[in-house]
Amino acid sequence: MSLFRRDGARRSSPEPRVPARRPVEEVDLDSLLALVAESRGFACEFAPDGSAVTLRGSLAGDTALVVRLTGLRREAGRRTREDWPVLVSEHLAHAVATAGEQVDVCDLEEAGPLLRTRVESVDEVADLTKVVGRHLNADLVELLIVGSRPVRPEEAGCWPVPTARAIDLAIGNVRKDERLLVESIELSGTPVSRLTARSPSAATHLRWLGDYLPVPADGVLAVLPDPYTLLVHPVDGIGVVRAIERLRVHALTTDGLSPQVYWWHESRLTLIRADIVVQRGQTRLVVAPPPEFAQVLARLAV
Known part of the structure; x- marks a missing residue:
């Protein structure tokens, strides 16, 4: 493995400068980054302030x-050292995979106008630590x-x-994007309102439900x-x-997204547990509401 210098070439001077001591965690993370980058066929060069690394190679x-x-x-500071190899490997792999994106997501000024939200079932998210x-x-x-992908913590x-x-x-971007289409429909004789969005952010509009009905x-x-x-x-009755x-x-x-019924009240979405039970050929609903x-x-x- 080649040695990567972050403090520039040594100057010819009768009194050479002593580089500032860096935290050992930062040095170790850089060594791991260099190792993973080289294993993927890249040469790398760190920015003097450690804010970025430039990859070059086939x-x-x-x-x-x-x-x-x-x-x-x-993110590394929040994880144990045992998590670092996977974290670094996935970070570099993600950087390579998204290199063709026109927007630098790490730049909030650039990415901010494109940020949106999407509601998902917890069970459908493979790893909540990666979103x-x-x-x-x-x-x-x-x-x-x-766009269409989750933002990573890094x-x-x-x-x-x-x-x-x-x-x-x-x-805020979701709210500015569109107004939902509101329709009155019936479910077996019970009137309900159906609100439909063009984007997968309909549940976000619960915050402004009073603007619709x-x-x-x-x-x-x-x-949902x-x-x-x-x-x-x-x-109401x-x-x-x-x-x-x-x-x-x-x-x-x-x-679809969730088979459950929720109570939206005071900006909170609370599960109303309701199970359909079949006993002796009869179907009934057993509701266990929150207090x-x-x-x-x-x-x-x-």
């Missing part, structure tokens, strides 16, 4: 590939995306703002049959119990 053709390292260093997002609840996560780590601020920026003080029931669609029903059944059955038949929603049901039943 795999990169005649074009030098500059890989930013600020976010990688931050950026926030949980809407225990089984749904709102991912930060650019990319978001390059930005001069916290991840939460970047997600808020993406949410009246929202009672007790909120609405919501199902797919990333482009929302079905909602107001929580005891008929909400039947609505839970109709929405649950519909969500099951779509086999707060149970209180709402008790009040509505009076």
Whole structure:
């Protein structure tokens, strides 16, 4: 393995400068980066401040590939050293795979206008440590995306703002992109509102549901049959119990984003556990509402 110098060539001087001592973690990470880069057929040159590494070699053709390292260093600081080889390998592989992208995602000024969100089932995300997002609840996560792909933590780590601020920026972009189409439909006689988006960010619009239809003080029931669609029903009477059944059955038949029914109230999406049980040839719905929603049901039943 060749030796990579980060402090430039030695100067001819009767009193040579002593390079500043660097944290041992940074030195070790650079050594690992150099090792992984060479194993992939690249020669590499680190920027003097350690913010980037330039890859050159047969795999990169005649074009030098500059890989930013600020976010990688931050992510490495959150991980154990045992995670570093995989983290570095995946970071360099991702940099090579996305080299043809016209936008440098590590540059927030460049990537910011393209940031969006997409809601996914937690079970459908292979590894939550390799994406950026926030949980809407225990089984749904709102991912930060650019174009059609999720943003990686090492990319978001390059930005001069916290991840939460970047997600808020993406949410703002979603709101400016479009208004949802609102339709009134019936599910076995129960009226519901269907809101449809052109992009896979329909659930993000729950935050502005009041811009589309009246929202009672007790909120609405919501199902997310797919990333482009929302079905909602107001929580404004005891008929909400039947609505839970109709929405649950519909969500099951779509086999989409989530088969569950949720309660959207005070900017929170809470699961209303509702299981369809077959006993002795009879089908019935068994609802186990969260305590707060149970209180709402008790009040509505009076």
